[in-house]
Amino acid sequence: xxxxxxxxxxxxxxxxxxxxxxxxxxxxxxxxxxxxxxxxxxxxxxxxxxxxxxxxxxxxxxxxxxxxxxxxxxxxxxxxxxxxxxxxxxxxxxxxxxxxxxxxxxxxxxxxxxxxxxxxxxxxxxxxxxxxxxxxxxxxxxxxxxxxxxxxxxxxxxxxxxxxxxxxxxxxxx
Amino acid sequence: xxxxxxxxxxxxxxxxxxxxxxxxxxxxxxxxxxxxxxxxxxxxxxxxxxxxxxxxxxxxxxxxxxxxxxxxxxxxxxxxxxxxxxxxxxxxxxxxxxxxxxxxxxxxxxxxxxxxxxxxxxxxxxxxxxxxxxxxxxxxxxxxxxxxxxxxxxxxxxxxxxxxxxxxxxxxxx
Numbered sequence: 001x002x003x004x005x006x007x008x009x010x011x012x013x014x015x016x017x018x019x020x021x022x023x024x025x026x027x028x029x030x031x032x033x034x035x036x037x038x039x040x041x042x043x044x045x046x047x048x049x050x051x052x053x054x055x056x057x058x059x060x061x062x063x064x065x066x067x068x069x070x071x072x073x074x075x076x077x078x079x080x081x082x083x084x085x086x087x088x089x090x091x092x093x094x095x096x097x098x099x100x101x102x103x104x105x106x107x108x109x110x111x112x113x114x115x116x117x118x119x120x121x122x123x124x125x126x127x128x129x130x131x132x133x134x135x136x137x138x139x140x141x142x143x144x145x146x147x148x149x150x151x152x153x154x155x156x157x158x159x160x161x162x163x164x165x166x167x168x169x170x171x172x173x174x
Numbered sequence: 175x176x177x178x179x180x181x182x183x184x185x186x187x188x189x190x191x192x193x194x195x196x197x198x199x200x201x202x203x204x205x206x207x208x209x210x211x212x213x214x215x216x217x218x219x220x221x222x223x224x225x226x227x228x229x230x231x232x233x234x235x236x237x238x239x240x241x242x243x244x245x246x247x248x249x250x251x252x253x254x255x256x257x258x259x260x261x262x263x264x265x266x267x268x269x270x271x272x273x274x275x276x277x278x279x280x281x282x283x284x285x286x287x288x289x290x291x292x293x294x295x296x297x298x299x300x301x302x303x304x305x306x307x308x309x310x311x312x313x314x315x316x317x318x319x320x321x322x323x324x325x326x327x328x329x330x331x332x333x334x335x336x337x338x339x340x341x342x343x344x345x346x347x348x
Binding site for chain 2: 125129132133134136137139140141142143144146147148150151153154157158
């Protein structure tokens with residue numbers, strides 16, 4: 001068969017086909033090793049894994065810190081109030097006010113309405129210092145009372161002078 | 175003469191000091207049936223100030239008044255009978271008040287109320303101290319406030335904590 005040559009190169013070849021084979025033979029596949037160019041631009045893929053790990057660690061630390069702070073501040077107010085309570089002064093004692101018990105809010109509400117408190121600026125006094133301060137305050141009030149009492153007397157005398165009184169105002173000495 | 179000079183000399187040395195030396199009156203405590211002795215220095219003043227309740231308007235006023243003061247000293251003696259103290263006792267105080275800087279604002283002499291003197295110590299135009307000297311037959315009182323006394327604030331105390339109404343007019347501020 002004339003056509004067998006086209007399929008498996010058996011039989012009598014057709015001269016035209018042979019001619020075409022010669023012409024196209026130069027384009028035939030010729031196996032040879034892969035040659036890579038020397039200056040091939042290399043695009044390095046950045047490895048974000050360590051950065052992601054660090055970010056995740058930081059995030060975890062922040063979350064843990066936040067939870068810890070929240071748990072701490074929930075317990076702190078009770079201690080805080082107990083620490084900074086100042087006993088009523090003698091002046092306050094003179095004006096007693098009825099003590100009305102504060103309604104205790106449910107635990108859930110405390111958590112929900114909790115606002116971070118600023119620490120009181122009043123420094124904590126030791127018991128001895130406190131006693132000393134109370135005594136000083138009493139002395140101070142007594143001194144002010146006596147001073148204003150005397151000044152009141154002066155004022156009364158200068159505003160309503162009797163003929164028997166001898167009053168000298170704005171007299172500079174020294 | 176020399177002896178009296180030696181007695182007066184220490185007080186002359188302290189003449190410019192806003193704090194008066196009142197220890198010369200201590201011997202009167204044994205004769206008096208009632209003695210008031212107030213010694214509140216700057217440290218005690220600051221401690222006492224911590225006890226003033228900022229929420230209470232009255233106490234806030236007192237706190238404002240005592241802020242900046244260096245001390246309040248009072249000696250007051252009440253006697254059962256007349257003639258328990260002498261002019262020399264008064265002179266130990268007056269000698270100091272004749273020193274430079276001290277100005278006698280008021281001197282009231284009354285047969286009924288005795289002798290009342292009010293002094294201010296001026297450091298330039300600023301008040302650096304106040305002294306009140308009250309003496310009658312059966313009473314001797316010396317009040318010494320060290321520091322910038324604000325008479326306006328003192329006037330604001332009228333009618334509070336048993337402080338009598340003084341009728342002090344507030345000075346107009348520019």
